[in-house]
Amino acid sequence: MKNALGRLVYSTDPDVNKLCxxxxxxxxxxxxxxxxxxxxxxxxxxxxxxKQGRGGKMVTVIDRFPKNENYLKDLTAxxxxxxxxxxxYSLAGKTxxxxxxxxxxxxxxxxxxxxxxxxRG
Numbered sequence: 001m002k003n004a005l006g007r008l009v010y011s012t013d014p015d016v017n018k019l020c021x022x023x024x025x026x027x028x029x030x031x032x033x034x035x036x037x038x039x040x041x042x043x044x045x046x047x048x049x050x051k052q053g054r055g056g057k058m059v060t061v062i063d064r065f066p067k068n069e070n071y072l073k074d075l076t077a078x079x080x081x082x083x084x085x086x087x088x089y090s091l092a093g094k095t096x097x098x099x100x101x102x103x104x105x106x107x108x109x110x111x112x113x114x115x116x117x118x119x120r121g
Contacts, residue, residue, distance in 0.1 A: 044118035047105055060104045062112070065096035072096045082111060 019025065046063040062079075065072055072089040076098050080087045087100040100108065112119050 044120045045112065047109060047112075047119050047121040049103055049105060057101070058103045060100045060102065060108060061097055062100070062108060063095060063097040065098065067091050067094075067096050069096075072098065079108065079111065083107060 043064060045065060046061075048061050048063070049058055050061050051058045065075075069089075069091060072091070076087055076089040079098065079100060083100055083102070083104050085101045085104065087098060089096060089098045109119050
């Protein structure tokens, strides 16, 4: 449950009550862990179009992200809003990936390059 300021007031989840060792915030609200996990990410991300196994529908897949659920969740939400379409993220395999519905390769390439990410494909 959150109060009017958006801060967590009460939760029955035992992991929610743990504090971050650096910023002394709750782990569920900590921002320094997000920043740490994305700072070491320097490799280019892959951008491709898939339609196999999806009933003929096309999906733009962005692959080779760091396996950080909070980072992928936030990035997926912002990309979905900017593209005006649905999508999801996945942590399967060695890296994380984002799927956006439709053929949005050129639009996503320009968005990701503006964010400072190197894009291949």
